[in-house]
Amino acid sequence: MSLAWTQHLVVVPIVLPLLCGAALAPLTQGWHRLKFAAAYASALALLANALALAALADGGWPGGIGVYLAANWAAPFGIALVADRLSAGMLVLTAVLALAALHYAQPRWSRIGVHFHTLFQFLLMGINGAFLTHDLFNLFVFFEVMLAASYGLVLHGYNVERLRASLQYIAVNLVAALFFLVGTALLYATTGTLNMADMAQRIAALAAGGQSSTLVLLQTGVAVLALAFLVKAAMWPLGFWLPTTYAAASPPVAVMLVLMTKVGAYVILRLWLLLFGDGAGAAARYGYEALAWGGMATIVFGAAGMLATDTAGRLAGYAAIVSSGTLLAVIGYGQPSLVTAALYYFIASTIAIAAFVLLIELVDRIRTPGAAMLALTAEAFAVEDTPAEPKGRGVPAAMAFLSLAFAACALTIAGLPPLSGFVAKFGMFHALVNPGPDAPAIGPAGWTLMALVFVSGLAAIVSLMRFGVRTFWATEAVAPPALHAAEVVPVAALLLVSVLLTVQARPVFDYLARASEDIHRPALYIDRVLGTRPVPAPLPANVPGSASAGEAP
Structure with missing residues (x-):
């Protein structure tokens, strides 16, 4: 008996960027083209592999779950990697964003530092590992790989502002890593395991046992671990x-930071539905209310931040906070049909914000200090803008692209029609108002969530349109910027993906509905992970009954 070759695809998203990053590490700056070609080929291979995993999870594997036992050790003693519809979809999203970031970085940003591509590959390894692992300690390892690579990338092309921000980023994430380690240790002390499927079984048993001291230690460990993810x-x-x-x-690094913000929300979604789902007995729905109201508070904070800032980079950051808060609130709300729409919103908002952070640098080339000052002065003193006679001048191609791309990003982030952001928010509203026969009717928490999602969209469109007016209409003397093809293509590609998400919304929703149904059945994961047996070793040639043994005399 041997393992099917398709099972080995589960480990490729981890091994491939690890080998590629290690191979690129010794190369100096003079090998830039080779390093870019190797990194880009790796990202393309990761995209192809992720699409193959999505196809296998959606019809090729029993229960839609593929389990890979590293070193051929059975769970819970060995390391288990699990690929299902949700993790495969996240791998596809990661590969798409990685290709866009690498393409954008090729003419400028990747040439500034020697080890940009090496760090980028290690970052991909950490992100992919976090999506695939089914073991808490290895989740910690992949988080640390991801964060260590991001520390170097955030400092990439450093200046004073970047250095100051990176020190804050590193300090906060080091504290989060400490919480992660302490929380993991407390959970291991109470459950005696780090395998997530095995831990789900033991938490249900501990909750049924009712030992108060053990339950307090368990709840403390979960709370500390949650802080790291939050x-x-x-x-x-x-x-x-x-x-x-x-x-x-830098813009290509900011694209990956957009995704990294969602990794924490993904882990909470995966862990809480597995450990504290409806099958967890007395521990069912532990922490859900805190997630729901904390997520809503995050939406309020993000929306207020968007209204309070006029800096494009900070606008993108607050938009990511709103997106993350929405997903956390949905997880805490605990309605399966709502999770489907939230996953669609997860994908649509991530792509739109990624396109926006790439667009910011291109837009800044037309935002001269004089134009910005004129726009602020006109706004502050209510200067009337008397329209001049039309001169019949055509719009340069660069300005047309920037303005249309900005409008598409703004509409998607704000959730206005006709792009994918509107489809996502409409899906969430529909799920809240029509919860289904087995779900409770919408209550105060549901109405509050709906109102906050709506208000955050209004805040986003006000903030983004204010920025757009100051940028594109501040003065008549705006010179068309010089745009490199390598900078335009990834922005256009991400917006095209957003359009495809809108046009193909029904197939995407159907896929995500199956993914949501899977993660709401924790017993299926427990059976698949703990029930997968190692591949037996081949019998020696001289053992009777083996395929190569000689005939008995």
């Missing part, structure tokens, strides 16, 4: 560091 997910007030870091990071 720092990464930028829940208020733990996300104070995020807007400053987004504004200071």
